[in-house]
Amino acid sequence: MTISSSLNAGVSGLAGNASRLSAISDNIANSSTYGYRRVETDFTALVMSSGSQRAYTAGGTAIDNLRLIDEGGAIVSTSNATDLAVDGIGMLPVASQAQYEATGEPELLLTSTGSFRIDENGYLASENGYYLMGWPAALDGSIPPYPRDTINGLEPVKFSLSLTGDPTTAVDMALNLPATETQAGAAGDAEYLEIEYFDNVGISQSISITFTPTVPATGISNEWSMVMTDSAQDGAVIGDYTITFDATTGAGGTIATVVETTGGAYNAGTGLFTVDVAGGPIEFDIGATGTTGGLSQLGDSFAPISISKDGSSVGNMVSVEVDENGYVSALYDSGQSQVLYQIPLVDLPNYNGMIAVDGSTFRPSPESGSFFLWDAGDGPTGSVKSYARQESATDIAQELTDMIRTQRAYSSNAKVIQTVDEMLQETTNMKR
Numbered sequence: 001m002t003i004s005s006s007l008n009a010g011v012s013g014l015a016g017n018a019s020r021l022s023a024i025s026d027n028i029a030n031s032s033t034y035g036y037r038r039v040e041t042d043f044t045a046l047v048m049s050s051g052s053q054r055a056y057t058a059g060g061t062a063i064d065n066l067r068l069i070d071e072g073g074a075i076v077s078t079s080n081a082t083d084l085a086v087d088g089i090g091m092l093p094v095a096s097q098a099q100y101e102a103t104g105e106p107e108l109l110l111t112s113t114g115s116f117r118i119d120e121n122g123y124l125a126s127e128n129g130y131y132l133m134g135w136p137a138a139l140d141g142s143i144p145p146y147p148r149d150t151i152n153g154l155e156p157v158k159f160s161l162s163l164t165g166d167p168t169t170a171v172d173m174a175l176n177l178p179a180t181e182t183q184a185g186a187a188g189d190a191e192y193l194e195i196e197y198f199d200n201v202g203i204s205q206s207i208s209i210t211f212t213p214t215v216p217a218t219g220i221s222n223e224w225s226m227v228m229t230d231s232a233q234d235g236a237v238i239g240d241y242t243i244t245f246d247a248t249t250g251a252g253g254t255i256a257t258v259v260e261t262t263g264g265a266y267n268a269g270t271g272l273f274t275v276d277v278a279g280g281p282i283e284f285d286i287g288a289t290g291t292t293g294g295l296s297q298l299g300d301s302f303a304p305i306s307i308s309k310d311g312s313s314v315g316n317m318v319s320v321e322v323d324e325n326g327y328v329s330a331l332y333d334s335g336q337s338q339v340l341y342q343i344p345l346v347d348l349p350n351y352n353g354m355i356a357v358d359g360s361t362f363r364p365s366p367e368s369g370s371f372f373l374w375d376a377g378d379g380p381t382g383s384v385k386s387y388a389r390q391e392s393a394t395d396i397a398q399e400l401t402d403m404i405r406t407q408r409a410y411s412s413n414a415k416v417i418q419t420v421d422e423m424l425q426e427t428t429n430m431k432r
Contacts, residue, residue: 005058006420007417007420010420011413013412013413014410016041021403021407021410023039028399030394031392032392035112037393038392038395039066040065041065043063069354078387078388081320083115084116084388086381087382087388089347090345091345091351092110093344094110094126094132095131100131106151110346110354122159126359132156134155135155135344140169146373148373149370160317166310169280169282171282173307175304175307177296179245183216191211191302198312202313206231207277207282210226211225232278233278238275241263251290253296258286258289268288272284312332318332325375326376328342343384344374346371347372347380
């Protein structure tokens, strides 16, 4: 009977608009929730076949609630360096603190923003109980290659809450030795250089280097003796090298040969050799043969051009910074800065296919497609903004307008049910 189908259609309309009002109320309640993605209710007509063109059967409506995860809110500034927001495409990888502590293995969850602080265990955690995840850096601050289609390699970002030291392991040295000192009749004065390094327990030590020219009876030798001593070993010799410089046209002043008496062998292709101080090996870069930029012999002056090295003294961590490419750096009271992690941005084919969980966080699903981890700013992804949060995607004016429309639609469906009830009452009151 078509009058019964009218009743059913009215009931489906009431149910659909009640569900839509629930979505609207949730959107309005979270209008100030950072990172919130609004829910939209779509209505779909149900068509029922009556088998006759003279009678019509009402099918009513069906609804579909869709969370618009791909539509974010505006970026606003904050005063905390580890308040993070994604400006553009991509989401930050996080892991539930409770789940990680229970299993020891992080489960990938995604968010577009978070206010992260260092907790009592050293983890960078949000107020909602989620750990920020990233790729750990090597000792030199570089990021090793990690797989991009899996979370293997990702781990919760964690800092040491105790004093830390960073021993020196590499020194790059560029300086010029005077060519005039290797000519016949020269005084043959030695040149001295002292390089500070930090040992394994953060104590400042030094390597003293003496450059002594070889003065020939006639002509020019273009040869120097380089002797290196370690203060941590009471001045013991750790390296003794004989360096000959090229004097040919076009290559004049560059290294021709390096012969070791004490210390590691010189690699002519890379310009590297290794010496052993009390705390372990230190790799020196003096430049490859025939190239500029390392040791040279030109003119009549001794000129240390640049001495760069890694390592630092013992220091307390005083702050954390995250740059737009996702690199997490710790700053120490010794003035040193060290890259510890890189935060990738996660991209998916269908953001709206993810499953929403608490704390404006989402879980990838088969409907969202396979994820890929990008360096921030590469590929389709945007950048990571520190001192920033992403506001709710709710537009209060639009939600209030939709609420009025929903109320009217709900009242109209209720009127349909009331009318059907009156018609059925008339039917039951008919007398034979």
